[in-house]
Amino acid sequence: MRDQDEAQEKRTSRRAFLRAGLATGGAVLGGGALAAPQAAGNPKNQPPHVADWSRTLGDGVAVRAYGKPSKHEANVIRRDVQWLTAARESSVSFTPIHELDGIITPNGVCFERHHAGIAEIAPADYRLIVHGLVDKPLVFTLDDLKRMPRVNRAYFCECAANSGMEWRGAQLNGAQYTHGMVHCVMYTGVPLRVLLQEAGLKPNAKWLLLEGGDAAAMTRSLPLQKALDDALVAYRMNGEMLYPENGYPARIVLPGWEANMWVKWLRRIEVGDQPWHQREETSKYTDLLENGKARRFTYVMDAKSVITGPSPQAPLNHKSGFTVLSGLAWSGRGKIARVDVSLDGGRNWRTARLDGPVWDKALTRFYYEFDWDGRELLLQSRAMDESGYVQPTKNALRKIRGVNSIYHNNGIQTWHVHKSGEVENVEVS
Numbered sequence: 001m002r003d004q005d006e007a008q009e010k011r012t013s014r015r016a017f018l019r020a021g022l023a024t025g026g027a028v029l030g031g032g033a034l035a036a037p038q039a040a041g042n043p044k045n046q047p048p049h050v051a052d053w054s055r056t057l058g059d060g061v062a063v064r065a066y067g068k069p070s071k072h073e074a075n076v077i078r079r080d081v082q083w084l085t086a087a088r089e090s091s092v093s094f095t096p097i098h099e100l101d102g103i104i105t106p107n108g109v110c111f112e113r114h115h116a117g118i119a120e121i122a123p124a125d126y127r128l129i130v131h132g133l134v135d136k137p138l139v140f141t142l143d144d145l146k147r148m149p150r151v152n153r154a155y156f157c158e159c160a161a162n163s164g165m166e167w168r169g170a171q172l173n174g175a176q177y178t179h180g181m182v183h184c185v186m187y188t189g190v191p192l193r194v195l196l197q198e199a200g201l202k203p204n205a206k207w208l209l210l211e212g213g214d215a216a217a218m219t220r221s222l223p224l225q226k227a228l229d230d231a232l233v234a235y236r237m238n239g240e241m242l243y244p245e246n247g248y249p250a251r252i253v254l255p256g257w258e259a260n261m262w263v264k265w266l267r268r269i270e271v272g273d274q275p276w277h278q279r280e281e282t283s284k285y286t287d288l289l290e291n292g293k294a295r296r297f298t299y300v301m302d303a304k305s306v307i308t309g310p311s312p313q314a315p316l317n318h319k320s321g322f323t324v325l326s327g328l329a330w331s332g333r334g335k336i337a338r339v340d341v342s343l344d345g346g347r348n349w350r351t352a353r354l355d356g357p358v359w360d361k362a363l364t365r366f367y368y369e370f371d372w373d374g375r376e377l378l379l380q381s382r383a384m385d386e387s388g389y390v391q392p393t394k395n396a397l398r399k400i401r402g403v404n405s406i407y408h409n410n411g412i413q414t415w416h417v418h419k420s421g422e423v424e425n426v427e428v429s
């Protein structure tokens with residue numbers, strides 16, 4: 001029944017799209033009466049006229065030695081929320097996920113989170129020390145790392161505090177702010193396992209301490225099993241060397257695990273037989289429950305999704321008709337198996353279309369095309385991963401976790417689309 005409904009809906013959408021296409025076609029010929037306001041532009045640059053940019057020579061090669069987006073895309077930037085933190089050196093800026101598509105985050109707009117500002121490290125000065133319960137302590141230079149076996153993998157990196165401001169109710173108006181502490185880039189690096197094999201592990205080795213070279217000297221304990229499984233010491237993102245804000249020249253990549261552990265400006269790895277109980281795994285990055293107890297070492301990021309458009313910063317600027325809904329889904333437990341979308345606050349669900357690669361522990365893009373009748377909508381998306389886990393509602397999450405937490409909020413997000421096309425962050429009960 002559901003499949004039939006969907007097939008029917010797809011046909012309707014297709015027809016609606018064709019209708020819309022014809023209408024626009026007619027409008028252009030008839031003088032643009034139906035053109036959307038933002039598409040109006042300057043008629044002198046539009047057919048049948050020869051546009052300004054066709055009359056003069058443009059910049060030559062290498063004038064733009066390092067390319068930048070068009071000046072018309074000045075909105076596609078990281079943003080911070082100033083009241084969230086006292087100082088920019090210990091703060092966060094969010095990925096403009098509402099302005100992006102596909103699954104790869106461009107390097108210049110990956111969210112950044114630092115506890116003591118960006119460490120500026122000269123590559124020649126960079127050293128990575130591996131010591132503790134090893135046969136021979138080692139010091140690696142950046143060139144040493146680059147001469148070791150190399151892999152390329154795309155992974156999402158999500159701060160455990162992503163959506164952390166939404167525990168007590170809808171608060172921030174924009175997918176960038178509610179869900180933008182996530183990015184997904186193609187890392188190039190050395191499997192951490194290779195470095196550890198080089199140093200030789202003592203039989204009682206069970207945990208690693210990862211330490212950053214920034215002024216915060218960020219330190220986290222890592223179970224050896226993860227280090228031997230899929231952890232990387234990465235020095236490139238999307239082909240380029242890591243950007244300073246993301247840990248230049250080297251950081252740890254822990255696929256599917258909370259980003260706080262992805263130590264940037266990595267300077268030291270100590271091998272031990274038990275966890276160190278550092279600040280970032282006791283006072284912070286633990287999840288306080290209703291009964292006053294706190295969950296600790298909650299490493300994995302559970303399946304989550306968000307509709308990036310329409311969303312508060314990406315409203316609808318047509319009044320009805322063919323509409324493309326787009327969003328992101330991810331899971332720290334593997335691949336995304338399915339994403340469902342609701343237009344009515346979770347009463348009815350339809351299966352979204354996954355498009356582009358569906359990679360293990362990477363962002364996955366979904367779309368849902370529909371014919372908008374111009375009425376109000378309550379948009380939701382619900383991710384399922386290959387382990388069978390289903391993204392919970394915010395209320396289901398609160399029943400178990402209470403509202404004291406900051407971290408690991410993967411509840412279903414609701415966007416209220418008004419008739420005007422404006423979109424608002426809301427909750428449905």
Ligand code: MTE
Nearest residue numbers: 111112113114115159212218246259260264
């Ligand atoms: N590593 C160091 N050395 N110092 C830091 O402040 N912040 C952590 C982690 N690694 C941090 C760090 C946190 S809380 C997050 S969410 C991620 O880095 C953010 O990575 P990004 O800045 O590349 O997005």
Ligand code: CO
Nearest residue numbers: 113159160260
């Ligand atoms: Co973080």
